[in-house]
Amino acid sequence: MSKKTKGQELAEALTWSAPNIAKDAPKQINKAQKFCEGYKKFLDKGKTERECVNYTVTLLEEKGYQPFDAEGHYKTGDKVYFVNRGKSVIATTFGKKSVAEGVRINGAHIDAPRLDLKPNPLYEKEDIAYLKTHYYGGIRKYQWGVTPLAMHGVVIKKDGTKVDICIGEEEGDPVFCITDLLPHLAAKQNQRTLADGLKGEELNILIGSLPFQDEEVKEPVKLLALQLLNEKYGITEADFFRAEIEMVPAVKASDVGLDRSLVGAYGQDDRICAYTALMAELATEEPTYTTVTILTDKEEIGSVGNTGLNSDYVLHYIEDLADMEKVPVRRVLQNSTCLSADVSAAYDPTFPDVFEIRNSCQINRGCVLTKYTGARGKSASNDAGAELMAKVIGIMDAEGVYWQAGELGKVDEGGGGTIAQYVAHMDIDTVDLGVPILSMHAPFELASKLDVYNTYKAFKAFYK
Numbered sequence: 229m230s231k232k233t234k235g236q237e238l239a240e241a242l243t244w245s246a247p248n249i250a251k252d253a254p255k256q257i258n259k260a261q262k263f264c265e266g267y268k269k270f271l272d273k274g275k276t277e278r279e280c281v282n283y284t285v286t287l288l289e290e291k292g293y294q295p296f297d298a299e300g301h302y303k304t305g306d307k308v309y310f311v312n313r314g315k316s317v318i319a320t321t322f323g324k325k326s327v328a329e330g331v332r333i334n335g336a337h338i339d340a341p342r343l344d345l346k347p348n349p350l351y352e353k354e355d356i357a358y359l360k361t362h363y364y365g366g367i368r369k370y371q372w373g374v375t376p377l378a379m380h381g382v383v384i385k386k387d388g389t390k391v392d393i394c395i396g397e398e399e400g401d402p403v404f405c406i407t408d409l410l411p412h413l414a415a416k417q418n419q420r421t422l423a424d425g426l427k428g429e430e431l432n433i434l435i436g437s438l439p440f441q442d443e444e445v446k447e448p449v450k451l452l453a454l455q456l457l458n459e460k461y462g463i464t465e466a467d468f469f470r471a472e473i474e475m476v477p478a479v480k481a482s483d484v485g486l487d488r489s490l491v492g493a494y495g496q497d498d499r500i501c502a503y504t505a506l507m508a509e510l511a512t513e514e515p516t517y518t519t520v521t522i523l524t525d526k527e528e529i530g531s532v533g534n535t536g537l538n539s540d541y542v543l544h545y546i547e548d549l550a551d552m553e554k555v556p557v558r559r560v561l562q563n564s565t566c567l568s569a570d571v572s573a574a575y576d577p578t579f580p581d582v583f584e585i586r587n588s589c590q591i592n593r594g595c596v597l598t599k600y601t602g603a604r605g606k607s608a609s610n611d612a613g614a615e616l617m618a619k620v621i622g623i624m625d626a627e628g629v630y631w632q633a634g635e636l637g638k639v640d641e642g643g644g645g646t647i648a649q650y651v652a653h654m655d656i657d658t659v660d661l662g663v664p665i666l667s668m669h670a671p672f673e674l675a676s677k678l679d680v681y682n683t684y685k686a687f688k689a690f691y692k
């Protein structure tokens with residue numbers, strides 16, 4: 229080893245850059261590979277918010293978590309969970325300090341962009357049966373054509389029984405598909421802007437083409453489709469009005485790259501933070517501060533509804549925690565810290581123009597700390613204070629977490645929001661922290677395993 233020059237020493241002391249983890253700490257590669265085996269399973273088990281809640285509850289109960297009892301008495305290390313309407317879940321490990329000194333909140337979302345069936349979806353046209361959809365969240369519609377889709381959801385039948393729907397995931401299951409034009413006849417369609425490549429009312433899902441054998445029936449292909457659904461699930465056309473059915477990519481999570489350095493899957497925004505947050509929660513034994521791990525719904529359409537974070541369900545949960553210790557909830561809120569655990573856009577060398585590289589996150593450089601999100605001058609952002617940035621950076625540095633800073637794209641190029649603003653609204657110190665994603669919101673998103681692993685490490689350090 230040659231001795232460092234004065235200039236090299238000075239540069240080391242005064243400058244900063246996020247190292248490539250694979251070069252700086254190659255030993256982490258194997259650990260990250262192992263960690264992501266469970267992550268891929270989590271993705272495959274939970275392709276909707278409801279399925280994600282169900283699998284999360286299974287993992288929580290395996291670790292001894294009990295349903296939360298607001299009248300109960302808990303001591304340090306006790307573990308509880310609360311499910312909100314089957315679509316959001318909160319998990320807590322009670323800490324050593326009183327909640328009056330604040331709780332540590334880690335909030336991720338488990339809904340993802342997809343195609344929802346319309347309330348009256350089924351129709352037949354020229355002897356083909358289709359389902360009408362209304363997309364959920366920000367999708368680039370052209371990406372959802374000619375790709376295999378699976379049907380997931382729930383139906384509440386007239387008698388009140390709930391039926392879980394899932395077609396297209398098991399080996400040998402049929403899948404569904406949206407058709408698109410062949411290039412030979414696409415000259416006119418090619419003139420459309422990319423945003424209109426496939427239009428909203430063209431996202432029609434082909435589900436069948438054989439007729440029910442009876443010449444007296446007016447729409448026999450639709451009838452056969454209904455008959456098959458009725459045989460499998462006991463449902464009728466009217467039951468679609470009492471249903472939530474989500475069409476999602478039928479593809480399973482897989483390793484990407486010859487070196488298997490990435491995970492490719494549907495729904496990584498934001499189940500990637502949900503999984504890392506959940507694993508950190510499960511691994512926490514006797515934390516200093518009580519933990520509040522939130523896996524929430526509805527972030528992709530603005531945190532709306534009573535299972536999204538722009539409702540009071542988390543506030544009510546924290547009120548229950550405060551009441552147990554007979555302390556004012558506002559004291560708990562004021563002293564609490566929240567990581568809004570969500571993904572950011574990873575710098576994409578194929579599309580450099582939309583990024584400002586000095587302030588973009590890059591794959592394999594760790595979790596990304598995002599001071600502010602928003603658009604048009606930080607509008608609809610949370611914009612964390614310097615004190616909070618210092619606190620979170622301090623927590624990560626103390627545990628040797630690889631982290632980087634990043635904002636989503638160039639100024640005025642676009643933007644987006646997270647749950648951060650809604651948590652901050654409760655008077656809680658909040659900052660965004662998550663994983664860089666390539667092809668975000670596409671049917672197949674990519675993330676670096678090293679980044680996943682370091683995000684887990686960051687969340688674990690936060691709950692220490």
Ligand code: MN
Binds near residue numbers: 337
């Ligand atoms: Mn997200």
Ligand code: MN
Binds near residue numbers: 497528669
């Ligand atoms: Mn998103």
